[in-house]
Amino acid sequence: FLAWVGLGADGLSSSAYGPEEAFKALGHHTHLGLYLAVATALTVFIISLAYSQVIELFPSGGGGYRVATKLLGAHAGLASGAALVVDYVLTIAISVASGIDALFSLLPGIFLHLKVEVEAVLILLLILLNLRGMKESIKVLLPIFMGFVLTHAFLIVYGIGLHAERLPALIPATLSETRLLSQEVSTLFVIALFLRAYSLGGGTYTGLEAVSNSVTMLAEPRIRTGKWTMMYMAVSLALTAGGIILLYLLWDARPASGQTLNAVTFRAIVGELPWGGDTLLTAALLLEGGLLFVAANTGFLAGPAVLANMALDSWVPHQFSQLSEQLVTKNGVLLMGAAALAILVGTAGKVDILVVLYSINVFLTFSLSLLGLCLYWWRNRDAEPAWARRFALAFLGLLVTVGILLVTVVEKFGEGGWVTVLITSGVVFIGLKIRKHYLAVREKLRSLDQVLDNPPLPEASPPPPLQPEAPTAVILVSNKFQGLGVHALLWVLRLFPNQYKNFVFVSVGEVDIATLRGADIRDFRDNLEANLQRYVDFCHQHGLAATAFSACGTDPVAALDRLCREIVEKRFPNSVFFAGKLVFAQDNWLTRLLHNHTAEALQRRLHLQGLQMIILAVKVS
Amino acid sequence: FLAWVGLGADGLSSSAYGPEEAFKALGHHTHLGLYLAVATALTVFIISLAYSQVIELFPSGGGGYRVATKLLGAHAGLASGAALVVDYVLTIAISVASGIDALFSLLPGIFLHLKVEVEAVLILLLILLNLRGMKESIKVLLPIFMGFVLTHAFLIVYGIGLHAERLPALIPATLSETRLLSQEVSTLFVIALFLRAYSLGGGTYTGLEAVSNSVTMLAEPRIRTGKWTMMYMAVSLALTAGGIILLYLLWDARPASGQTLNAVTFRAIVGELPWGGDTLLTAALLLEGGLLFVAANTGFLAGPAVLANMALDSWVPHQFSQLSEQLVTKNGVLLMGAAALAILVGTAGKVDILVVLYSINVFLTFSLSLLGLCLYWWRNRDAEPAWARRFALAFLGLLVTVGILLVTVVEKFGEGGWVTVLITSGVVFIGLKIRKHYLAVREKLRSLDQVLDNPPLPEASPPPPLQPEAPTAVILVSNKFQGLGVHALLWVLRLFPNQYKNFVFVSVGEVDIATLRGADIRDFRDNLEANLQRYVDFCHQHGLAATAFSACGTDPVAALDRLCREIVEKRFPNSVFFAGKLVFAQDNWLTRLLHNHTAEALQRRLHLQGLQMIILAVKVS
Ligand SMILES: [K+]
Ligand SMILES: [K+]
Ligand SMILES: [K+]
Ligand SMILES: [K+]
Ligand SMILES: [K+]
Ligand SMILES: [K+]
Known part of the structure; x- marks a missing residue:
C-alpha cells in the first residue's frame, strides 16, 4: 500500500491530462466517449498485467532498459534507455505544466500570460530542492495522495450520481448515434476517429512503467508486493481515468479558455453541492497540482537511476554509475532539470504538445519491453507450461502499445512528434559515440595487458x-x-x-x-x-x-x-x-x-x- | 603601420554605429550635427593623446585592468577588469549585429525578420573558428582594412565634394539656426540636446583602448610604435567619424527601415556616380561588415587576455592564466562567445541598445584609467618636470570620459543601462567571491607552513x-x-x-x-x-x-x-x-x-x- 503511494503519483497523476486529450480528440462526436471510457479502463489493465510479467522476470528492477537489453540485445536496450531518460525529462516538464494548468484554473484569466514563467520557476525550485538532497517524506506524500484519491473519488461518484438519470439512456443513445454517423459518413471514419482519440489519450498510461523500474525499492516479498502495487495502480487509474471521461460525457464538458477540462467539469459538479462547493473544487485542484508536482519530482530520481544503469554498459559517461558521489548526483539532477526546462520553454508549456512527446517515448519503451517479453515466452515455450497464456497477454499488450505508438507518431509527427523522435535519436547517437570511444580506448590499452600473458x-x-x-x-x-x-x-x-x-x-x-x-x-x-x-x-x-x-x-x-x-x-x-x-x-x-x-x-x-x-x-x- | 591594421579594426569599425547613434539623438535639430562632427573629431584626439600616456607608463600592456590596479588599487582594478571583460563580450555582440545590419541594408526588407538568427549563427561560427584555433592572417586582414579605408575615404571625399556648394552656407546657417532655437526654447536646452547627442555617440570612441591593452604585441621600439599606432588610429577614426557626420548633414540623411544611416547616405552618394555606383555601395557595405567581423573576432582574443591578467590576482579562476593550455583557451572562447550570444539574443540584436551597454563599459574603463593617470602625475609632480602639461591632458580626458559616462548612464538607465550595470556588478561580485575563497583556502593552508619555521x-x-x-x-x-x-x-x-x-x-x-x-x-x-x-x-x-x-x-x-x-x-x-x-x-x-x-x-x-x-x-x- 505504501508502495502504491510512493510509486503511484507518476501513474495516477496522468489522469489530469490523459483523458482530456483523448476526449478533445473526439471533436463534437462526444458520444464516442463512452467507448473511450471503457477502452481506457481496459487498456490500463492490459498494460498493467503485461508489465506484471516484467516485474516477475526482473524482480530486481532496471525496468525497460534492462528488459530490452537482456531480451532484445544491447542496441534495443540503448533505444529503450534513451527513450526512458527522455521520458523522465518529459515527466518533469508535463507534470509541472499540467499542475500549473490545474492551479491556474482557479485564478482569473489575467494571470495566464505568466504561466510559462511560473512553470520555469517551479522547475528551478525542484532543481534546487533536489540539489540540496531533499528526501521525499511519506508524511508529505501520503496526505497529497490520499487527498487526491478521496476528492476525485467523491467528485466522480457524486458527479455520476447527480446525472445518473442520463445513464440508462446513454448506451442506446450512443449506439444509435454511432449507427447514424456510420451511415452518414462511413463506418471506417467512426473507427478511425475512435482509434485516433484512443491513441492520443496514450498519456493516461504513462507512469505505469514506474513500478517495474523500481522493484528493488519494494518491501519483501518483492514480486508479490510489486504485483499488488501494480494492481492497486491499475484499479485506481482505470477508475479515475474512466470515471473522468464518463463525467465529461454526462456533464457535457466543453473546453474553456484558461481552464483544464477537469476543472470545468468539477466546477459544474460542485455547483450542485448545497454548500462547500468552492472549497471542494479548490481542494481537488490543489491536490491534483500537488500530485503532479510529486510526479515531476520522481523524474529527478528515476532519470539518474536509468543513467546509472546505462553507465554500466558504457552508453553514458561511467561516472553516472557513482550514485554515492554527491557531485554525480547533482550533475544528474542538473541534467534532468535543464533538459526539462528547455523542453518546457520550447513548447511554451503547452500540455497538448508535451503529452504527444511524452506518449511517444513511453510507448516506445512499452513496445520494446513487451516485444522482449513475447520473444522470451516464445523461446521458453518448452520449458514453461503456462507460456501460451502469458505469451498471449504480452502479445495483446504489444499490439495495443505498438498501435498507440504508431497512430500517435503518424497523427502528430508534424505537431511535435518529430521533436521527440529527434531528441531520442540524438540521445541514442550520443550513446553510440560514447561507447565507441570507450571501446577504442579499451582496445588501445589492451596491448599493455599482454605483458601479463x-x-x-x-x-x-x-x-x-x-x-x-x-x-x-x-x-x-x-x-x-x-x-x-x-x-x-x-x-x-x-x-x-x-x-x-x-x-x-x-x-x-x-x-x-x-x-x-x-x-x-x-x-x-x-x-x-x-x-x-x-x-x-x-x-x-x-x-x-x-x-x-x-x-x-x-x-x-x-x-x-x-x-x-x-x-x-x-x-x-x-x-x-x-x-x-x-x-x-x-x-x-x-x-x-x-x-x-x-x-x-x-x-x-x-x-x-x-x-x-x-x-x-x-x-x- | 601593420599594427594599425591589426589593432585598428576595433577602433575604426565603430564608425559604423557610433556616428549614427549620435546623429539620431539630435532628432530633427540636425543642424547641430556640425558641432557634433567637430566635437567628435576633437574627442577622438583627446582620448587618444591621454591614452598615449597609458602606453608610455605601461609599455608592457595590460591596459585598463593593470593601470587601474597599479594606480588606483586592487578593487578599482577589479571594476576596470570586469568592465573590460564585459566590454569585449559586447564588442563581439555589437560588431556582429552592426555588421549584419550593414549587409542586410543591401537586401530587400523581407529578410529582416531573419536578422537575429543570422547574427546568432555568425557568432556560433566565430566560436567554432576560434575553438579550432584559427589565426587571423594579415593576408585576410589587410585587404579588408585597406578596402574599408579606401572606399570610405572615397565616399566621404566624393560625398562632400558633390555638395561642396552647401558648405559655405553651412556655418552661418547653423549659427543662425542655433540662435533661433536658443531664443525659441532656451540656450540650456540647446546645450543639453547637444551634450546628450554627443554622449550617446560614445560608441564612436570604443576600441581606442585596444592598443594600450596589447602593447606587448607591437614591434620594438614599443612605445614609439604604440604612440604612432595610436596617432594613425586617431586620425583615421576622427576623419571617418567626423566625415560621416558631415555627410549625414550635407546629404540630409534620414533613417530608413531596414537600412543603416550609413547605407542610406552612401546610397544617395553613389546615385550621383556616372557608373559603378551599385558596385561601390555593395563593396563599401561588404567591407564595413567585414571590418566589423574582424573587430568581433578581436573580442575572442582580448577577452581571455584580460581574464588571464585577472587570474594572476585571484579574481577569476587561476586556470585562466594557463594560456598555453588548449582547454583553457577553449573555455575562454566559449565563455566569451556564449555571453555574447546571450546578450545578442537578449537585446534582439538591436544596435541602438547594444551601443548603450557598450559605451557604458568602455567609458568606465576609460574613466578609471584616466583617473589613475591624473593621480600618477599629481603624485609625481615633483619628480617630473613636464607633469603639469601631462596632468592637464589626462584631466581633460577624464572630464570628457566621466561626462560621457554620466550622461549615458543617466539618460539610458531605463533603456538598457541598468543591464550593463547589473552584469558588470555581477562580474565584480563573482570576482570578490572567488578571491575571498582563494584567500580563505590560503589561510587554512598557512598552518601547515609553520612546520618550516x-x-x-x-x-x-x-x-x-x-x-x-x-x-x-x-x-x-x-x-x-x-x-x-x-x-x-x-x-x-x-x-x-x-x-x-x-x-x-x-x-x-x-x-x-x-x-x-x-x-x-x-x-x-x-x-x-x-x-x-x-x-x-x-x-x-x-x-x-x-x-x-x-x-x-x-x-x-x-x-x-x-x-x-x-x-x-x-x-x-x-x-x-x-x-x-x-x-x-x-x-x-x-x-x-x-x-x-x-x-x-x-x-x-x-x-x-x-x-x-x-x-x-x-x-x-
Ligand atoms: K498513468
Ligand atoms: K505520468
Ligand atoms: K514516467
Ligand atoms: K572607435
Ligand atoms: K569598437
Ligand atoms: K573593445
Whole structure:
C-alpha cells in the first residue's frame, strides 16, 4: 500500500491530462466517449498485467532498459534507455505544466500570460530542492495522495450520481448515434476517429512503467508486493481515468479558455453541492497540482537511476554509475532539470504538445519491453507450461502499445512528434559515440595487458610469503580498462624499486548485480577473480609476494572505498594505494567527462580518512 | 603601420554605429550635427593623446585592468577588469549585429525578420573558428582594412565634394539656426540636446583602448610604435567619424527601415556616380561588415587576455592564466562567445541598445584609467618636470570620459543601462567571491607552513652533498598556496622513507612580469627564492640534500614544464615529480573550477614526455 503511494503519483497523476486529450480528440462526436471510457479502463489493465510479467522476470528492477537489453540485445536496450531518460525529462516538464494548468484554473484569466514563467520557476525550485538532497517524506506524500484519491473519488461518484438519470439512456443513445454517423459518413471514419482519440489519450498510461523500474525499492516479498502495487495502480487509474471521461460525457464538458477540462467539469459538479462547493473544487485542484508536482519530482530520481544503469554498459559517461558521489548526483539532477526546462520553454508549456512527446517515448519503451517479453515466452515455450497464456497477454499488450505508438507518431509527427523522435535519436547517437570511444580506448590499452600473458617463467615455487606488517602497494585494477592496472604496476616497480614487500590487487566488478541471476553472478565473479589472479601470478613469477581482493557493486566508488578500508584495517595496515589515470595527447572536454572519475573520487574519499592514494598517469596514444 | 591594421579594426569599425547613434539623438535639430562632427573629431584626439600616456607608463600592456590596479588599487582594478571583460563580450555582440545590419541594408526588407538568427549563427561560427584555433592572417586582414579605408575615404571625399556648394552656407546657417532655437526654447536646452547627442555617440570612441591593452604585441621600439599606432588610429577614426557626420548633414540623411544611416547616405552618394555606383555601395557595405567581423573576432582574443591578467590576482579562476593550455583557451572562447550570444539574443540584436551597454563599459574603463593617470602625475609632480602639461591632458580626458559616462548612464538607465550595470556588478561580485575563497583556502593552508619555521635545529654543517645521479624527488611548491609544498614534502618523506637522495624544490612566480618594473621584479624573485630556501633549509636540518629552482612567468604551466624538463635533462636525470592537490571535504563545482588545474595540466604534459608526476592529496579542513 505504501508502495502504491510512493510509486503511484507518476501513474495516477496522468489522469489530469490523459483523458482530456483523448476526449478533445473526439471533436463534437462526444458520444464516442463512452467507448473511450471503457477502452481506457481496459487498456490500463492490459498494460498493467503485461508489465506484471516484467516485474516477475526482473524482480530486481532496471525496468525497460534492462528488459530490452537482456531480451532484445544491447542496441534495443540503448533505444529503450534513451527513450526512458527522455521520458523522465518529459515527466518533469508535463507534470509541472499540467499542475500549473490545474492551479491556474482557479485564478482569473489575467494571470495566464505568466504561466510559462511560473512553470520555469517551479522547475528551478525542484532543481534546487533536489540539489540540496531533499528526501521525499511519506508524511508529505501520503496526505497529497490520499487527498487526491478521496476528492476525485467523491467528485466522480457524486458527479455520476447527480446525472445518473442520463445513464440508462446513454448506451442506446450512443449506439444509435454511432449507427447514424456510420451511415452518414462511413463506418471506417467512426473507427478511425475512435482509434485516433484512443491513441492520443496514450498519456493516461504513462507512469505505469514506474513500478517495474523500481522493484528493488519494494518491501519483501518483492514480486508479490510489486504485483499488488501494480494492481492497486491499475484499479485506481482505470477508475479515475474512466470515471473522468464518463463525467465529461454526462456533464457535457466543453473546453474553456484558461481552464483544464477537469476543472470545468468539477466546477459544474460542485455547483450542485448545497454548500462547500468552492472549497471542494479548490481542494481537488490543489491536490491534483500537488500530485503532479510529486510526479515531476520522481523524474529527478528515476532519470539518474536509468543513467546509472546505462553507465554500466558504457552508453553514458561511467561516472553516472557513482550514485554515492554527491557531485554525480547533482550533475544528474542538473541534467534532468535543464533538459526539462528547455523542453518546457520550447513548447511554451503547452500540455497538448508535451503529452504527444511524452506518449511517444513511453510507448516506445512499452513496445520494446513487451516485444522482449513475447520473444522470451516464445523461446521458453518448452520449458514453461503456462507460456501460451502469458505469451498471449504480452502479445495483446504489444499490439495495443505498438498501435498507440504508431497512430500517435503518424497523427502528430508534424505537431511535435518529430521533436521527440529527434531528441531520442540524438540521445541514442550520443550513446553510440560514447561507447565507441570507450571501446577504442579499451582496445588501445589492451596491448599493455599482454605483458601479463608472456610465456610463464618457470614457477618460483612456493610463491614468496606475504608480510602483513611490511609496506604494501595496493593497486587498483580497472575492470573496464585492463591495461590501466598493468601500467600502474609497472610504474610502481620502476619508481619505487624494492620499496614494497606485498602487492595487493583490488578490483570492483561494475555491474548491476541485482539484475544478474545466480549463475551469471558466479560467472562474473569468477571472471573478475581470474583476471586478478593473472596479476598475482605475474608478481609471483617475478618473486614478489602478492594477493588480490575483489567486490561487486553498481557503485564502483562506494564498493572500492569499502574494500580499501577493509584491507588497511584488517590485513595490511602499512598500505599505499595506487591507481592509473588515463592521459590523452588530445585533451578535451570529452576525455575529461568520460574518464578518471573513479580514481579521483576514490583518492578524495580515502584521503579524507587519512589514507594516501597515488594516481599514476597512463598515456593513451 | 601593420599594427594599425591589426589593432585598428576595433577602433575604426565603430564608425559604423557610433556616428549614427549620435546623429539620431539630435532628432530633427540636425543642424547641430556640425558641432557634433567637430566635437567628435576633437574627442577622438583627446582620448587618444591621454591614452598615449597609458602606453608610455605601461609599455608592457595590460591596459585598463593593470593601470587601474597599479594606480588606483586592487578593487578599482577589479571594476576596470570586469568592465573590460564585459566590454569585449559586447564588442563581439555589437560588431556582429552592426555588421549584419550593414549587409542586410543591401537586401530587400523581407529578410529582416531573419536578422537575429543570422547574427546568432555568425557568432556560433566565430566560436567554432576560434575553438579550432584559427589565426587571423594579415593576408585576410589587410585587404579588408585597406578596402574599408579606401572606399570610405572615397565616399566621404566624393560625398562632400558633390555638395561642396552647401558648405559655405553651412556655418552661418547653423549659427543662425542655433540662435533661433536658443531664443525659441532656451540656450540650456540647446546645450543639453547637444551634450546628450554627443554622449550617446560614445560608441564612436570604443576600441581606442585596444592598443594600450596589447602593447606587448607591437614591434620594438614599443612605445614609439604604440604612440604612432595610436596617432594613425586617431586620425583615421576622427576623419571617418567626423566625415560621416558631415555627410549625414550635407546629404540630409534620414533613417530608413531596414537600412543603416550609413547605407542610406552612401546610397544617395553613389546615385550621383556616372557608373559603378551599385558596385561601390555593395563593396563599401561588404567591407564595413567585414571590418566589423574582424573587430568581433578581436573580442575572442582580448577577452581571455584580460581574464588571464585577472587570474594572476585571484579574481577569476587561476586556470585562466594557463594560456598555453588548449582547454583553457577553449573555455575562454566559449565563455566569451556564449555571453555574447546571450546578450545578442537578449537585446534582439538591436544596435541602438547594444551601443548603450557598450559605451557604458568602455567609458568606465576609460574613466578609471584616466583617473589613475591624473593621480600618477599629481603624485609625481615633483619628480617630473613636464607633469603639469601631462596632468592637464589626462584631466581633460577624464572630464570628457566621466561626462560621457554620466550622461549615458543617466539618460539610458531605463533603456538598457541598468543591464550593463547589473552584469558588470555581477562580474565584480563573482570576482570578490572567488578571491575571498582563494584567500580563505590560503589561510587554512598557512598552518601547515609553520612546520618550516620551527626553531632551527643546530645546523648540521656542512649540508649533505647532492648526488645528481641518485633518485631525486622534485617537489612543486605553489607560490599561491604555501602549505601545499610542505604537505607534499611530508607525505613524500612518510610514504617513501630513504627512497630519495636529493630533494629539489621548484616554484613559479605567477605574475605578469611584463608589467613589473625592474626593481619590483627583483623583489618578487627574491621573495620567491627566499621562500624556496626555507624548504632547502628544512631538508638540510633533517640531513637531506636539497636545492631549489624558480622561474617567473604569466603562464605557470608553461614555465613549470620548461623548468622541470631542464632539471631532468641537465641536473637530475633520475627524477620523480611530486605536487600537492587540494582535496575538500565538501566537493563541488566551485572547488573543481578553482583548484588543482596547474598540477593536473603539468602532470599531463610531463607524462606525455615520459616523465611521471605524482599528485598527492592534501586535505583542506
Ligand atoms: K498513468
Ligand atoms: K505520468
Ligand atoms: K514516467
Ligand atoms: K572607435
Ligand atoms: K569598437
Ligand atoms: K573593445
